[in-house]
Amino acid sequence: MSLTFPCIEGRYVAAVDGHEFFSSRKRCCPQCQTRTLTIEGQPVTESYHQGVVCHLVGEDLALALDVELFRPGEGERTAALRLLKRVFAAYPRFFDVVVADALYFDAPFINFCIDRNKHVIVTAKGDHRLLVQDAKGLFAHQPPGRWVDEKDRRTVHFWDEEGFTSCEGVKRPLRVMRTEETVRRRERIAGRWEETEATTTWSWATTLSKRQMSPRGLWRSGHGRWDIENDCFNTLAAHWGLDHCFKHEPTAIGDLLLTSLIAYALLQAFYLRNLKPAARTGLTLIGLARELDRGLVGCRAPGAESLARAP
Ligand SMILES: [Zn+2]
Known part of the structure; x- marks a missing residue:
């Protein structure tokens, strides 16, 4: 299987953006963020988890590189800097431009990227x-x-x-x-x-x-930030259970998010880079996932159906 990533005028672009994964009024953990809602005149505490994702901006493969969960009381920018420090170290040559929304339009963030030899589009x-x-x-x-x-x-x-x-x-x-x-x-x-x-x-x-980049390239890169909304958050939440809390425990939440992102990347890579065009005709990505799931039914571990599921 060959993996080549699309670039924009020779530059590889990654987006960072935040997302709320799930909330609950019944369960919480030490890493939850909390907010108070008013329901039928009564204050109700809601616990929730947000994270920031770094995602390659491209043509076809929606590829998330890493995710960082917010700590209690923390804002998106703080989590994003922690995430980017790790991503810059782990994938130093995967991309050279970071694209982000208006939340990141300030000197500390832009200088943070300049100091690490990355370009920024905000x-x-x-x-x-x-x-x-x-x-x-x-x-x-x-x-x-x-x-x-x-x-x-x-x-x-x-x-x-x-x-x-x-x-x-x-x-x-x-x-x-x-x-x-x-x-x-x-x-x-x-x-x-x-x-x-x-x-x-x-x-x-x-x-x-x-x-370094034409107006059209800059326009494509700037709008490429939508990839993280559309390809990553919306698609994964709508079809792949991104916003479902399978187990409300901080380590499990992080591990399951990363596993979802890896599984989605592998599935897309198999679909787009391995299947012949004829095999893809009439077969959606979801259809392929169902076929793979059907193939796995016979080799599920005993008791797999009874695995704990949080509401
Ligand atoms: Zn929690």
């Missing part, structure tokens, strides 16, 4: 931020560039400048790119096909210069 949000104001002011006087993706029926206008030094405390000048993206869709409305348009705007700040 969503640049917040009108109170000097960098955002500077970029807005400059772009207001510039005509945008433009590209059109006929396949996706998408038109992208973009403004892209580098050399911004107004991100307080960041060790290096940053580049900012803003996009206005219009997607045309044909929708069935009241029995008739109609053309609709939806426009969204995005801004990213990055340590990558224009020479």
Whole structure:
């Protein structure tokens, strides 16, 4: 089986993002986070577990490299730095760009990556931020560039400048790119096909210069962060039990999460890299998992059905 990872203009990109795995009002453990809800006028304590995942951004394989659970009272950023320290050491050459949402748009995180020779792309949000104001002011006087993706029926206008030094405390000048993206869709409305348009705007700040990545590459990388939402969290939660607590114990929670991520990576690799296209016709990833499960029925350990399951 060969494993080659897709890159964007020669650069490998990984995303970091947080996720809440499960919550319970009945069970807790020493590593739970807690919140108080008001239900029927009464305060109720809910325990929950969140984690941050580092995930390669790619074309087909959804590949999570590692996960770090939040400790009680801890925020996403603290867990993410702990995770990235471990990932940078364990996979020093797997990727050279980290992409993250606006929560990570600040000097400590960007400098943390610069110090470890990684590039950063972060969503640049917040009108109170000097960098955002500077970029807005400059772009207001510039005509945008433009590209059109006929396949996706998408038109992208973009403004892209580098050399911004107004991100307080960041060790290096940053580049900012803003996009206005219009997607045309044909929708069935009241029995008739109609053309609709939806426009969204995005801004990213990055340590990558224009020479190091084109506007289109930066746009792909920035939106690649959605892979972690779609391929990792949503798919795994909807179909593969990511958000189910099989055993509410801190070590078990971490081990089962990692096992799920490894199993999902192996299953995708087998499906996409090993099965011939003809064999994949009519066989979904879930269908393959069911076939494998059926094949394993005969070799299940005695008593496997009675394994403890937390609600
Ligand atoms: Zn717990």
